Amino acid sequence: MFLSGFRPQWVAMTDLALETDGLSKTYRSLRARVRALEPLDLKVECGHVFGLLGSNGAGKSTFVKTVLNICKPTTGRARILGIDSRNPAARQHVGYLPEGTQFPRYLTGRGVCQYFGKLMGLKGKALKDEVDRKLEIVGMTQWADKKVIKYSKGMKQRVGLAQAMLGEPKLIILDEPTDGVDPQGRHEIRDVIKELAKEGVTIFINSHLLAEVEAVCDSIGIMYRGRMLRSGPVTEITEEMSIRDGRMQLRIRTGELPDSLPREFEEAIRRDHGLEVSVENREEIPGLIDVLRGAGIKIYGVEQYHASLEEAFLRVMHDGEHRGVGGQQ
DSSP states (O other), X not given: OOOTTOOOOOOOSSSEEEEEEEEEEEEEOSSOEEEEEEEEEEEEXXXXXXXXXXXXXXXXXXXXXXXXXXXXOSEEEEEETTEETTSGGGGTTEEEEOTTXXXXXXXXXXXXXXXXXXXXXXXXXXXXXHHHHHHHHTTOTTTTTSXXXXXXXXXXXXXXXXXXXXXXXXXXXXXXXXXXXXXXXXXXXXXXXXXXXXXXXXXXXXXXXXXXXXXXXSEEEEEETTEEEEEEEHHHHHXXXXXXXXXXXXXXXXXXXXXXXXXXXXXXXXXXXXXXXXXXXXXXXXXXXXXXXHTTOOEEEEEEOOOOHHHHHHHXXXXXXXXXXXXXX
């Protein structure tokens, strides 16, 4: 899968693809007010792949809809590529794939893309070439002339991604883009996202599939009850979570362990692969290895523990729950 012919013909006038300043949203009814989005500040740099994470009800979709002016913010403002989001011109270079999007059952995949292409002002040969190219990129050429009623959920997602790429947008917002897609399809969509980023396109992803986000995103934001608990580069957040109480975590792969360990390992955690132990710094490692060897324990490997994005996410969420942030008013 490749992006032959996908060359955005533009030069960004700002370093930020997306920026919010105190953006919030409160839904009001006769009985209550629900603060779906607390005042939120966020910056997403051009050319980056940003992942927005959070459990159901965290406010992710509300954030996207408010940024795109689908629903009006209660306070604050958003800027897309330096333009106030209330200005229709801000959305001129934005591609969007909503979660659970539905296409008219009587249309084919090609027809769906042609419909959206015409809405963008494409026509004639330019429209045909653009649609053919995007359907090829997402691997739907063979099924392009079949009606969407015959598509699986994953195939509909591919067509949705194709329409979001029409017009060579500068910013593409994808809400659960790999939902319902088989493993091979997810791999191919990841490749598309990575290639788009190489071309300078900014990708904003809402997803609950943490492994998918970790595989493609440069930076992430973690939301809980309408608040942004943590945002930043993926590597920075996972590295922070790899340190516990200021101590480095080591995983030591060993042979069979005796019932009683040397006193230096009294607080170590036994695992199937061996031991997990905390150290103040790397200088302690040679001494620990010597102690294990002296006790007749075979050592097959020593590595620093690195938290996965899933582990980092769960810890940030756990801390947020204990702080009791967000909620209804």
